[in-house]
Amino acid sequence: MSGAAATNLGTMIDSQKLDFLVTQVAAMHTKLGEVNTRLHDHKSQLTAMTTRLDSHATHIAHQEQWRATLGDTPSASATGINAGLYARELMDGCQKCIMENQGAADLKPEQVLSKAAEEAHSPGSSTVLVAHFDGQVLQASNIGDSGFLVIRNGEVYEKSKPMVYGFNFPLQIEKGDDPLKLVQNYTIDLEEGDVIVTATDGLFDNVYEQEWNVKSPVVKLQEIAEQLAAKAQDVGRSGAGKSPFSDAALAVGYLGFSGGKLDDIAIVVSIVRKSKI
Helix, strand or coil: CCCHHHHCEEEEEECCCHHHHHHHHHHHCCCCCCCCCCCCCCCEEECCEEEEEEEEEEEECCCCCCCCCCCCCHHHHHCCCCCHHHHHHHHHHHHHHHHHCCCCCCCCHHHHHHHHHHCCCCCCEEEEEEEEECCCEEEEEEECCCEEEEEECCEEEEECCCCEEECCEECCEECCCCHHHCCEEEEEECCCCCEEEEECHHHHCCCCHHHCCCCCCCCCHHHHHHHHHHHHHHHHHCCCCCCHHHHHHHHCCCCCCCCCCCCCEEEEEEEEEEEEC
């Protein structure tokens, strides 16, 4: 693949099969860096320097692979529909659009998502996050409760907002939906040293932002991704203590709820670096 738009487009789908997500996006070379512990440099001309986005990712799929609350509607799961097929088709559509538009500098994440949705025909639904870094600006399109944070100088500089109907009920895209009517778009100027954490709600539901301990300069991106995932899994397994998920449950009247939410977890940690051409 060649061209900034082609090589820097990343996609995050929160579905029943996050293992599929990671391997499929790795094949696309497009998830804010190459996943499955491989490093992929994203380079774009900036005067005498080039800016690249170095990334590492990790994922943990919990044992209950097919749950009605993740990536599909409860009614669809109850009738035996494999809702993961829709998420896979959505991913395939994103990959196809990216490859067919290699070198198109004006390709936007919402355009990729819209094209992919046109070609996804199976029953089911999914949350989705598509992001593109052109060497200077991060563009992201989000539907649902996956999200990202931009950390600058150790502080949260910018972050996405979860799109939900209510507690534990994220907005999702399904067959026949127009993503342009659902999507929330972001445009953020990035600087050298900025750290971007992109993840499914398995992280956000279980680990408070102040516990992330992500500071620049970041060297061991894979280690940070794995530590965040392990922390989220530990909290998700726990039936005691506080978590972002338990706080939200208590806020809507689930008195006495404690602990986290056991969930699939996919995390990509990226940093903006400059290097000589």
